[in-house]
Amino acid sequence: MRRLFLLLLVLVVAAGAAAAWWLQAPLPQRPGAALAGQPLELAIEPGTTPRGVARAAVQAGLDVNADLLYWWFRLSGQDRGIRAGNYEIPPGTTPQALLQKLVRGEEALRAVTLVEGWNFRQVRQALARAEQLRADTAGQSDEAIMAALGRAGVPAEGRFFPDTYTYAKGSSDLAVLRRALHAMDRRLEAAWAQRDARTPLKSADEALILASIVEKETGRAEDRALVAGVFANRLRVGMLLQTDPTVIYGLGEKFDGNLRRRDLTTDTPFNTYTRAGLPPTPIAMPGKASLLAAVQPAETQSLYFVARGDGSSHFSSTLDEHNRAVNRYQRGQK
Template structure:
């Protein structure tokens, strides 16, 4: 008789561990997952209570003893979790032990400037805006890069994060990702590059990123700028002028903008601007350090995303008349 009772109890326990945990009515609207937050230092008993408070319709002592009997009660990790409808006690424990937190994502896009990065972080779902109250200088100091401007320092990519994470953690990952990408690119630089440092490579890459409509033109665009740098010729690139105008730029670049001197006006100042003007991607970083072997000194947009490259000013002027002014 005792054996039968034990067998029945074991079968009931096995069924319970695999059965969906019920949720209280109204705990999750429209079948949405429950949100369970476990603070660091929470005891296994506290985890069981938190799960019930989150909306699971189960006795907390049952969950607690399952945690204990599993031998994994001390392996439960703090974090923010989503518990889908139909989750069993066994699946719940596996999720908590593995630390499978509810993740969100924010995408930093190639060619974005720092202002756009700030805006994307502010809009990101359930990302704690710790950077919002910080000046650029304070933010970079918090990331252990005091005195370094933030423009172009973060690698454009999609970054996942746990709900409630700090945006500073996302920025730190993006900063280190750019460090790695830039270091790898600089190690592959052409022997005859006119660039003197990885910093200059980052700046040039940001210009290439903004000047390129088609991926196949990147190395050629970089080649034009490399040729100009070698002979001390003005870069004369509109994106740097636009960047220097900041929020004053209304979408229309005027002749007076090209002649008004700013640190970023490459029509009035030789060499590279003082900082990057955007976030370059991997391809632009590589193009900056491995430009095409070309004699071209000029290029103009054709209007279809591609560019026409010229070696002489006369050829360039003809291309401008054809592609920009519609003249034959």
């Protein structure tokens, strides 16, 4: 009887040691299931049972018994905590590490960056190029996209906050846009709440439009508030804004990189040389700094500015001074 007990004890200890070894041993991949050194891709749909997860892992390319993997899920007590999603299983992953990844929901993430100053056409192009992002908006008009986002009738331009957005493989581009839309909502609301009491702007939407112009007009961060100050001064006294980026935006894809005199005199809703006040919509995505500059412009007497050619601008309070600056920095005259 004693020998039988000792034998059972040895078997139990051996089984425990084998189980401990298995949990820490790398799960092998079936030959050809992935390129050498590359992770396997495991997709778990919502509602998949723990047994179904084990089978999906084997189907994805793990060379392991699905029942064995399932019983490990069960015995761990965490089988009900496995989350749906898209996962990558790199070579060398152990059963224990695999379960922790699935329970924590550590999905395979990708990222797309929306850049300050981009227009919505550029945003859509970036989303279309983004790796493994589902193109649900492909073929849709801008208006249809905004309707799908719950903003029917709101122009898409400038309504999305420029930032880097991560997403799970297979996510919808509409989901990324929704996050960027809500991010801009928050940033714009916060900026408008901090507006200078003397601002000539009448609404947060006007602040967004002005911020988009500031974004396109500034080459240096320190000039943003001064540029905004010039435009605020012009709005107060009823001067035309006369800003080239709005004209370029109005030309759309017809713009070939050269802004000509006839472009400045051809009337469009965005030509601030022919129409007073702000254009009807933003012309690009402004970042946080431009939003704040639009609502907190610098106190300045300047009504004009011209690019120096090094990214900075020269600011003038009189037309004579401005013309001299144009001659110096744009025409190379002393």
